[in-house]
Amino acid sequence: MKILTGNDLKTGAVTWWDGVQWSLHVEDAVDVGDHADTILARELAARRVNAAYAIDAVKDEQGVRPGHIKERIRALGPTVRPDLTLKPADPAAGDWVI
């Protein structure tokens, strides 16, 4: 699947296109099919997102999994600071990244 990601313009937070708006959670990301360029152009122009781009991902039993490790680290947070990730209570969250 193709999903869209970027950063919030004001806060810099990592966001994912959920079909309506930008979510903080990769599991909300939707397959945009052939519409990546249209959506990106519109959302960037409206400044609802910054530095956004399309990436490959797969859907598995754990949800949406970006194809590249860099995007998985963006989705979770720094692996060396589990306390600062989106899943601070899950000590094994970092395993998903590798």
Next chain:
Amino acid sequence: MAEVQFRFRDDEPVADPGVTVDAFGEQTNAAAVRLEPGDDARDLIPHLGRIQLIEVNFPVFGDGRGYSAARILREAGYQGELRAVGDVLVDQLAYLRRCGFDAFAPEVPLDPADAENAFGRYAEVYQPTTDGRAAIWAKRHG
């Protein structure tokens, strides 16, 4: 050709568009020349007496060769109009002015209020350049 949006001179602007540096060498009557980033400003030094306008083109704002070109020309005594053209943006204006540009023809016109702020923001400067402003060190030890 983009309009001159800001000009800090009292003389009449030259109407002719600048010719390329190569063409300028052959046309002994040309009074305006256009310098591209790859051109050597020092090639013009022998002819400065008959030049009234030098346009320095910034095809992309990140190409900073035009700043050195401007200073070299002013350091050589050039008194005519030095015009920045092309991808000239608000946040470049103060730097350009300090290197000796006295006219600006941005491809996309700039917000006049933003431009005014940009020209006037820094009251003092650390380096002497070719705009005649005294450096901070000169004021400290004046």
Next chain:
Amino acid sequence: MYKYDSYDQAMVDTRVEGFRDQVRRRLEGHITEDQFKPLRLMNGLYLQLHAYMLRVAIPYGTLSSAQMRMLGDIADKYDRGYGHFTTRQNIQYNWIKLEDAADILADLASVEMHAIQTSGNCIRNTTSDQYAGAAADEVVDPRPYAELIRQWSTFHPEFSFLPRKFKMAVIASDIDRAAMKLHDIGVQIVRNASGEIGAAFYVGGGMGRTPMIAPCINPFVPIDQFITYSEACLRVYNRHGRRDNKYKARIKILVHELGKEEYTRQVEAEFAHLLSQNIEPPLAELERIKAMFADPPFEAGAPDELDRSDPDFALWVDNNCLAHKQPGYIAATISLKPVGGIPGDATGEQIRLMGDLAKQYSFDELRVTHAQNIVLPHVKKADLYTLWQVLDANGLGTANLDLVGDIIACPGLDYCSLANARSIPVAQKISQRLAGQQQEIGELKLKISGCINACGHHHAGHIGILGVDRKGVENYQLLLGGSEAADTSLGTITGPGFDEDGIVDAVEKATQVYLANRSDNERFLDTYRRIGMTPFKEALYG
């Protein structure tokens, strides 16, 4: 220390409002991200993996207690309670909001600090020797010359859109503690046979994907022509440095392609011209700055003995302290490399504590080192044990300076959008694996970069590690034999790379080869230079 006058203060205050206005224009849509990006970068604001990152300038690595405290406060107020000290003697914060950035600059300006030109294709923050003003071997304190460069390079109108970034370092001793020859311009302040002070210029060094050691292009520029010479070096680069290929745009490529002789000839011609332009600050300005770097009021006759009866303290003294030029004093390094920790990170609380300790024990002064540690440069020996006890109680007493646990590591793929692999977990595992042996191994500078941009100085490590992306999987190359000291050398890749656990094993094996082969008091680097790569390769791949 340098103190701002009203001119310096007005400059940073104005910058705050200038940047606030740039942010406003971006948020209101007057400028695009492509236009805004170089503006925010020239103010140290990156967009990284998880958020904006702000890099704050620490000119020549020198800080006052109040400045350090402010850095701690910013970590707590605007970030997530910590900051990261970098290999360029700066600090960066990882979780900054664009809408807060101008307020942070205002807080910085209130303690005479800024983030000007900490990124972008301009002259960056100038680095120096972390022991400046304290080291016994320096010709003069190099920092006044670095401050001259700071002012000259701040908003330099001709050199704000260079082909690429531009880094300068200034030292004033033969022992190079600032990796001077690995900078775009390295300056060594020297004294000639007649006793006059001048500057030796080394131009075209750097790490990155094409590491090069800077050649000396002029061994003695009179000190009253020092800025003019710098301007000539920069002008030749601005006009002729390559702009067609980002990876060939650093000055090292220009110097390499032109050849040292031709580059030097062009600089000398430009220099001869610029001498007529009166751009050099008068010596009175240098004297004004030098007066602010005068020695602190050392106590004459302070006792020079240390009570070494506490073995943990004695170990820390032996590892982390450097002889001071003033009898009765010592320069103490606070390691930000606890076993298994994140190199260079410190909490807001720790940062404030270090600031307070500097006020109490080090004449209000601290230094950041390019090895990502903190120095209290002027500690009275009589106070050292008390100081160490406080450090130790707060996780700041690790005794491992220049040992294998004192790892330089870039933020890597945990934070950095340019990285190909993570650096920090590798550093943590190596630090844990070799913690028990590091005293026996002795000096071993290990440096890790998560991509070929080499922020972790891997080319210059006795052992270097470079993280690469191999088909989407992190892979680590091992390099041996680099050095960034006066005997600067570039490391050589051992062979095929390793996975994360494999690289930790590989480093351990390399240390075993060293221990098995070392003679007398050889360091790892000396043994490697003597026996060569072969025995290491055999152990790693045999």
